Amino acid sequence: MKKLLLIALLALPFAGSAQAPALIPQPVQLQPGKGTFAITPSTVIVARDVEDGRVAGMLSDYVKDRYGLALAIVRQDRADNAIRFNTRRFMKAPDKDAYYLQVAANGIAIEGDTYAGTFYGLQTLLQLLPPAAFTKPASVSDTLKAKVKPGKSKVKTQARPVPPAVTITRVVVPQLLIQDYPRFKYRGMHLDVSRHFFPVSFVKKYIDYLAAHKLNYFHWHLSDDQGWRIEIKKFPELVNTGSWRHGTIVGRYPGTGSDNRRYGGYYTQDEIREVVQYAAGRHISVIPEIDVPGHSSAAIASYPYLSCFPEEPTVIPSWPSEGSRRAQAAGRPKQVQETFGVFNDIMCAGKDSTFLFMEGVIDELVALFPEKYVHMGGDEAPKSNWKRCPHCQARMKAEGLKDEHELQSYFMRRLEKHINARGRTMMGWDEILEGGLAPNAVVMSWQGERGGIEAAKQQHYAVMTPGKPLYFDHSQTRTDDSLVWGGFNPLDSVYAYEPIPAVLDSAAARYIVGAQANLWTEYVSNPAKVEYMIFPRMSALSEVLWSPKEARNWPSFRNRLLTQFGRYAQWGASYSKAFYDLRGTLAPGSGNARLHWILKRVNGPGTIVYEGGGAVYNTGLDSVVVPITREGTYRAYTVNGTPFFATAKNKGVAQLPMPRPRARIELTPSNNPTSLTFRFSKATGKKVTLAGTSSRNYPGQGAFSLVNGIWSAKGLSYPDWLGFLGGDVDATIDLGSSEPISTVRVHTIVQEGSWVYAPEYLEVHVSDDGGNFRQVGRSSAFTPDTLTMRFLTLTLPAGTRARYVRVLVKNYGLIPEGKPGGGTRSWAFADEILID
Incomplete structure (x- = not known):
């Protein structure tokens, strides 16, 4: 029987006999x-x-x-x-x-x-x-071409005709x-099959994609709160119970309801061997991950004794399904999670039965996976249950552990000892550094680069996989064209990433063995969406990890990527076209313009068209400053066509120099249209300064994000948010002259499953000279905007006037034990301040 063909074996033509071909990654x-x-x-x-x-x-x-x-x-x-x-x-x-x-x-x-x-x-x-x-598809799935519909995580597929054979x-x-030759020894991609399950046929295709990009590690995330995906013969309930959930939330967390559909799946051990052998034939090592002690709801639902408190019902914080409610009413308190986030019910570190369970799982893992690495997770493990668990407290006393962080270190070290005894090396997320790193463990640094830097300085090997920019579940486009997790990781940020931090000397730098991008699948429910999220970012990653640092060249890569898009099309893969999006920034306006929308065409053909203020302008330009003179929705894209200007109402519309007006015609955008809705207040477009620095993961457009006339309706994936981990939002706005003001509103977000809690209060101070401020009010009054977003509003005393307005949004602070993120600092977010 003929082998399945590599999807990697599809290519485009060489551009010319004396010209370098469009290869990705670039050879040495x-x-x-x-x-x-x-x-x-x-x-x-x-x-x-x-x-x-x-x-x-x-x-x-x-x-x-x-x-x-x-x-x-x-x-x-x-x-x-x-x-x-x-x-x-x-x-x-x-x-x-x-x-x-x-x-x-x-x-x-x-x-x-x-x-x-x-x-x-x-x-x-x-x-x-x-x-x-002509093409004879390698498998039935290759005859399907998927297209992502804007605003949806699901895709529709349609048959792709096979061209007739020719001689x-x-x-x-x-x-x-x-x-x-490759620059780094470790060149990886991750796939989460726990939140959403993918069949063996697609896992093989995913491996083919890695092979095409000369990546050599496939990190297979096989367990989490929402599903256990690998058959363990010693513990059959892991697949009988743990691989199925009764429902899934609808929409972005906290969602709008439950779909109440039983969902799940798992890989048999024979299927695991099949995938491992398939990957080995492409020189790809498969790293299995069983995530413990946190993210273990599926395992605990299968074997409740793994919990500190087996009789306590699983808390499904958002829209529990009818099935889970019935099961709990029938006396089965532990359930597989149906929503997304971090949960307090983790594996008990005080019971020997927990370690006997994990040792049994590890023994079957090492028999199935010949790769030297076994990943044990170790991330996002709240300690609130351990603090009140008599077994865990007894363990701490017996082992001389001073706190629950050292108890986690004990947990991971005990697993590592069992793994090392079987000739393997343990991997874990950077939280395994808490309380002391296991002796031989390899750290995956996801919370920025700090964990990898610390591990390297301790002479431990590390793989860099920071959320910015290597989480491929984050959006590739500012327009948020489908349901994704929060954050914005565009293609150029991936390409610009340097895995070896500048702070490391040459001796420590050698412990950075490479990097990996991660695809978490809370909102990635089908193979076509997987492809859409990884392409073209995987191509950028491959060049970062393979090619010499000095050979990396963004203009060259950008040109070669046009050929790569053709390869994706030949593979029948869906992919993001955010590469062609216009780049837009907002700046203070002048004259009668409250704001300037600065647009630039960076990639692809065409000239800029924008619509707004009752007019349509085909500018004939590849960069333009759009005056925002009135509230409303403005839309921009590129087209190939003759410049023109058309409007139904010319009054009050700033016109750019261009040929004589012509009647409006329908234009077909050649990229993803960028659309912004502007709403004005007295603060819009004014000078603003921040006390303190926002997180580099949520930098917005700097302080100006707070007064640029736009705010999110789509959650944390919107790139205008300023985020502060444990800190306050503290901004001062210069209105330009003394103005009467009556209300101050701040647009914020509350998403407790992501450790984002409602701020304590809004406090406003005013000044006429910018130096002497007086407090004029404090409020904790919230007005709902969307499901997770709110306006924090303060009504000022009658007759209040000021030129300078200081707006302080007080962070929630330390999150109490028992709540998502308990024991850590809360996030505070804001993306607009309105003063009227």
């Missing part, structure tokens, strides 16, 4: 030639051992399916009209998976220092081949010479 050295080599039916593929023969078979299958050319695979070398694969087995302990690729007039040679290197050489060759003449006699490849 590339020397273009002047001629070509033609693959014909008489060309043979030479592979002199079994491992090279597997790579040869992948190429043979590809050219057969894509071009109709049946190339023989032979062991006997020949000088002419051959594609030769040769792994240099005589090399002793090669440091890198290097390869050498030469396309000459008489043939193609690929030599690898390792078998992985030879495989990477094949991946590069595939990008040099011309477009396929091909030559496939032309440009001559060149490449010498290449």
Whole structure:
């Protein structure tokens, strides 16, 4: 039976014989030639051992399916009209998976220092081949092309027709010479299958995507609060109970209800072995993750004794389903979680039965996964239950542990000892540093780079995976075109990321072994949405991790990405087109304009069109300053067409210089339209200063975000939010002159599952000179805006006048134990201040 083809084996044409091809990731050295080599039916593929023969078979299958050319695979070398694969087995302990690729007039040679290197050489060759003449899909799923509908996480699929077969006699490849090797040993991608489950067929396709980008680690997140996804024969209830939930919240947390649909799935051990073997054939190591002691609701629902308090019902904080309510009423208090966030019911660290359970799970894991790493999570484990658990307190006393953080360290060290005894190395998220790092553990630094820096200084290996910019569940576009988790991680931020922090010296830097991007799937419910979230960011990641730092060049990558988009299309993969979005910033206006919307076309063809204020302008420009003269919705995009200006009402509309007005015509945007709704107050467009600094994860557009006339209706994914972890929002606005003012409102957000609590109060101080302020009021009055957003409002004393207005939004402070995030500092957010 013929092998499943690599999705990686699809490529676009080389642009010219004396021009560098559009390869991603960029090779270390590339020397273009002047001629070509033609693959014909008489060309043979030479592979002199079994491992090279597997790579040869992948190429043979590809050219057969894509071009109709049946190339023989032979062991006997020949000088002419051959594609030769040769792994240099005589090399002793090669440091890198290097390869050498030469396309000459008489043939193609690929030599690898390792078998992985030879495989990477094949991946590069595939990008040099011309477009396929016809396509025989590798699987049924490849015949489906998915399209993401704006504002939705679900997608519709439609059949993609297969072009008819044609006769091909030559496939032309440009001559060149490449010498290449990876910069980092660890080049990873993560996939969460717990929040949403994906079948084996798609997991294999996901692995193919990694292979196409020369990534070599697949981090498989197999358990969490919302589902347990791996068969453990010693504990059958993990799949009978833990892999199914009674329902899922609808919409972004806290949601608008429950869908009340039983949801789940799991991988049998035979399916696990199948995936591991499939990945190994592509030189990808699979790292399993079982997340403990937190994020364990699914395991606890299966075996309640794992909880500190087995008889206490699972708290589903938002829209519990009818099924879970019935189950709890029937005497089954522990349930698989149905919403998203961080939960207090974690594994008990005081009971030996917890460790016996985990040791049994680990024993079956190491039998299934030959990779040296086993990931044990360790993140977001609230300590409130441990503080009131007699078993945990007894454990702390017996072991001489001073607090619950040291108890977590004890928990992780005990697991690591069992893992090390089986010849493996434990990985964990950076919280495993709390209370002391396990002796041999590898740290994944997700809360910024601090954890990785600390681990490296302690001479522990670390993988960098900071939420900014390597969480691919965050939006790629400012327009929030589908339901995503909070945050904004655009393509250029991914490409600009440097995994080795500048603060590390050369001795510590060597402990940073690489980086990884993570895709959490709370709002990613189907394969097409997975593709949409990872592409094109995975391509940027691949170049960050493979290519030399000095070779990275954003303008070059941007140009090569246009070819890469064609590859995505040939793969039948959905992908984000935010690359073509206009870049927009807001600034104070002048004259009769309250604000200036500064728009720039960065990528792709076309000129800027904007609509607003009763007019449509086709500017004919690729950058423009739009005057915002009145409240309302303004829309901008690019088109290919003749500049014009059209309006039904010209009065009060600022006009840009352009040809004579013509009647309005319908325009088809060539990118995602950017739309902003402006609403004015006395603060809009005024000078504003901040006391303190917002989080780098939520920087908004700086202080000006608070007075730019726009605010979010979509939650934390909106990029205008200023976020303060444990700090206050403290802003002073200069109105320009003394003005009568009666109310101050601040737009904020409350999302307790994400540790965002309602501020304590709003306090306002006023001044005429900017130096001497007097307090004029304090309020904790909230007016609802959307489900999670509110206005914090203060009515001022009659007759209040001021030029300077200081607005203080007091942070909630330390979150009490028993609440989401208990024991940590709350976030405070604001994205607009309105003064009237």
